[in-house]
Amino acid sequence: GVLRELDAPYTVLLSESRVRRLNERIAGTYAGVGLQVDVRDGWQVVIETAPGAPSHLAGMQPGDRVVAVGGESTVGWTLEEVLRAIRGPAGSSVALTVDRGGQPLSFTLVRDAVHWRAVQHVALFPGGVGYVDVNAFSAQTAPEGAAAVDSVVRLGARALVLDLRGNPGGLLEQGVAVADLFLDRGQQIVELRGRPGVPPQGFADSQPQRWP
Numbered sequence: 001g002v003l004r005e006l007d008a009p010y011t012v013l014l015s016e017s018r019v020r021r022l023n024e025r026i027a028g029t030y031a032g033v034g035l036q037v038d039v040r041d042g043w044q045v046v047i048e049t050a051p052g053a054p055s056h057l058a059g060m061q062p063g064d065r066v067v068a069v070g071g072e073s074t075v076g077w078t079l080e081e082v083l084r085a086i087r088g089p090a091g092s093s094v095a096l097t098v099d100r101g102g103q104p105l106s107f108t109l110v111r112d113a114v115h116w117r118a119v120q121h122v123a124l125f126p127g128g129v130g131y132v133d134v135n136a137f138s139a140q141t142a143p144e145g146a147a148a149v150d151s152v153v154r155l156g157a158r159a160l161v162l163d164l165r166g167n168p169g170g171l172l173e174q175g176v177a178v179a180d181l182f183l184d185r186g187q188q189i190v191e192l193r194g195r196p197g198v199p200p201q202g203f204a205d206s207q208p209q210r211w212p
Contacts, residue, residue: 017080025116026170028138031090034114037066037082044074044082046098050116054109060098067104068097087111119144121163122151130157134178137170142177146210149181153211160211176203181210 003011014022024030034053037044046064049056066074069085077085086094088111096107118141121133130152134145149160169175172190179189183205192201 017084022168025136025168026138028118028136028140029113029115030087032087032111032114033094033096033109034116035060035086037079037086039079044077044079048120050114053114054112055107058107058109060096060107061100064098064100064105066096067099068095070095117144119148122148124152124155124157125161128156128158130155130160131163132160133163135167137167137172137174137178139171139174141170141174142181145178146181149211172203180205180207184209 003013032053033055034050035046035055036048036050038047039045044066046055046060046062046066048062049060066082066086068074069082072085074082086096088094090111090113093108093110096109098105098107116136116138118136118138119132119134121131123131125131130149132145132148132152134141145162149157152160172192176189183189185205185208187205189203189205191203194200
């Protein structure tokens, strides 16, 4: 009700759990097993495992249906409930049962610090088109992105697709740093405008193009 009275279109209330997830996404590090899970056809399905994370090392795969957590069936659970049950402090363990093509498989995973890379997919398409997937502007996006583009350039890329689909944003300075990689020195990148009477803050490119 207070927010409605403000009538501010860019003001939203973040619950404690949403703040925690946002901070984890921005930092790129959290304690868990490294599973990305989403609902597919009514099932909680593994979308991705973080390289080197407990789930990845144990052999869990994209497409696995999470059917039980800690011995409890996940039938009727929401995605939030499943994720909350899987998460926990580093060093603690969690038992997961998944369905893989009709075959039940059990895993006991020890939670650990997990780092989600801001750039997880890099490819070179026919015609010399490089592809880099930037899924968040977290603390390491600019260096990870630069390394990814360097890798496809070495493979012969002459053009680049920077995929920002599903990217929720994140740290302003990292967004500026990524733009800085592709623009000419002195080009304006973004301007922050605040309350009346507060001068705007501008950000301009400070480095020459890394890949002209």
